[in-house]
Amino acid sequence: MASVGARLVSLRPSYIELAQCTICLPAHLTKNAREHLFPIGALAVELYSTIQVHAKGFELIFPARGNANAPFCGWSKSKSKLDELCGVKEWTLHDIRRTIHGKIGTAPDIAEGLDNHARAQREFEKL
Numbered sequence: 274m275a276s277v278g279a280r281l282v283s284l285r286p287s288y289i290e291l292a293q294c295t296i297c298l299p300a301h302l303t304k305n306a307r308e309h310l311f312p313i314g315a316l317a318v319e320l321y322s323t324i325q326v327h328a329k330g331f332e333l334i335f336p337a338r339g340n341a342n343a344p345f346c347g348w349s350k351s352k353s354k355l356d357e358l359c360g361v362k363e364w365t366l367h368d369i370r371r372t373i374h375g376k377i378g379t380a381p382d383i384a385e386g387l388d389n390h391a392r393a394q395r396e397f398e399k400l
Contacts, residue, residue, distance in 0.1 A: 282335045282344040291318055 280302045289296050294317075298309040313321075324334070337343040345351075348366065356362045 282333075282346070284334045285332055286334065289313075289321060291322065294318055 280298060281296075283302055284296070284298075288298060294313050294315070295310055296313055300306045300308050303309050321334075333341065333344055335345040337346050352366065
């Protein structure tokens, strides 16, 4: 999941299965053109449950500012604002991926699976 942030902005309510605590990105949104099913935590489920995307009629959960039919695209401005609000400035969005891939002890096969890498898919399919 660490590398799918840019694709998550195309997230639609139909991709989320709250009962199973999963998100399933369709193949057309992934780099390897394979459907990507991954777990989400209880906090993500709780947060999603509180937003009113269905009531507003939006198809995208993270729409672009001023265009509900286009995915979010304001990464630089948003990161600058986040830096200002949290007080942390010396990091990049790619650091999140680096953290998943080694700094917090995620097993390599789990990290590969979260990133939807083909090697992890092949290993999973063997089971």
